[in-house]
Amino acid sequence: MWAILALSLAGAILLVEVARRMLAKAGSKWSLPRHLVEHCTWAGFATAVIIVVNLVFNPGQFGTTPRDLSRDAAIDHGLGLVTIACVTWLIVGAAYAVTDVILDHLVLVEGEQNRRARRIMTQIALVRRVATAVIVVVALGAMLFSFPQVRALGAGLLASAGIAGAIVGIAAQSTIGNMLAGLQLAFSDALRLDDVVVVNNEWGRIEELTLTYVVLRLWDERRLVLPVSYFTQNPFENWTRHGSRVLAVVYLRMDWSVPVDALREELHRYIQENPLWDQKDWTMQVTDVLPNGLVEVRALMSAADSASAWDLKCDVREHLVGYVRENHPEALPRFRVDLPTGPVRHTAAWAGDPPAPRPEA
Known part of the structure; x- marks a missing residue:
């Protein structure tokens, strides 16, 4: 029996290794085999081993005494639990591999279709987390109901499911609320991965969006972690809600003698040579006369995204300051x-001055 088990295990491992090598070779041309190797290698080995052990092991082959049968039944039950766990692991890995193929194609999308691609990426990421949670819960339920004692309690648990559900709902109210808020954000297109947002005067990009929290990568590489419900209960700025293009604005406070036409021509000449300008919108206008006597000149340029807009704004400001100087x-x-x-002429006397002399009569 042990020789058969060893040969079967060696054959199963060899078969999985051959399949892994073939998929790895095909992964140089296609993305699905590469992701299958990445997510399913160890799950595949574990599933193959446990299936072989289940096929070879036969309760009662080590003895027919009640003690032997009881031990074999426990081993068989344990093998069944491990089989459920390994198959669940393999299914989850395969699901992640398939969705990673879609995400890889969406990451490469640029231009006007980038906003729609990021929305789909956000939705896929959240949906597969929900699907993973559902698969794991189903697997745990199958493992629990493999125990005869749990099956005997099934009727009682179903009878009290309403009360238990109410208690759990009250206890996990904030968690459930965050999960629903996460799904609402993803499918209402209010927030997407890589969106540029301003929260509490902090500028950053959405780095991670889960069912319970959102990670915002700030401009200085800090991470701001907020519950998902924050974005459904508080206002925030989304600079890439309908597109990634952003207008860069530079304000100059100058004297009334500023040659606006010459400054406008210099701005146009400079941004035409700057690769950060997207060749679409630009203007320069005198927008205000300030109370301190200066005039406000506004230069406006468009850029492909917020990062480019920030750099373009700094470049234009530096150039115009040097040009005017x-x-x-x-x-x-x-x-x-x-x-x-x-x-x-003094029209009023100081408080400390001596009184003026009175004229003589």
């Missing part, structure tokens, strides 16, 4: 004070 220094901001030119 070198070519039009008279337009640099200055504050004027008008002083009286004639003699100053």
Whole structure:
């Protein structure tokens, strides 16, 4: 029996290894075999081994005494539990491999279709987490109901399911609320992976979106972790809600002598040479006269995404500051004070001045 078991195990392992090598070779051309090797290798080995052991092992072959039969029944039951666990592991790995193929294609999508691709990526990521949770729960249920004692309690558990469900719902109210909020965000298209958002004056990108929490990668590489329900109960800015294009705005406060036409021509010349400009929108306007006597000049340029817009804005600001300083220094901001030119006449006496002399009669 042991020789048959050893030969069977060696054959099963060899068969899985041959399949793994074939899939790895095919993975150089197609993505599905590569992801199957990545997610299912160890699950495949474990499933093959446990299936072979189940096929070879036969209760009663080591003895027919009540003690032997009881021991064999326990071993058979344990093998069944391990088989359920291994098959569940293999199914979950295969599901992740198939969805990774779709995600790989969506990651490569750029331009105007990028927003729709990120929405689908978010939905797939959440749906497969839910599917994994459902598969694991079903597997645990099958493992529990393999015990005769649990099957005997089944009727009683079903009878009290309403009360138990109410108790669990009250105890896990916040968790369930977060899960529902996560599904709402994913399928309402309010938030997607890689969206640029501003939360509590913190600018960043959505790095991870789960059923219970959202990870926001801030501009300085910090991570802000928030519950999903925060985004359904509080306002936030989504800069890429309908597209990834962002307008970069630069404000300059300058003197009234600023040559706006020359500055506008210099802006256009510079952004045409800057690769961060998407060649679509630009303008320069005097937008305000400030209370301190300066005029506000606004330069506006479009960029493909928020990161490019930030860099473009900094580049334009640096260039215009240098251009004005070198070519039009008279337009640099200055504050004027008008002083009286004639003699100053006192119209009121200071509190500490001596009283004026009284005229004599």
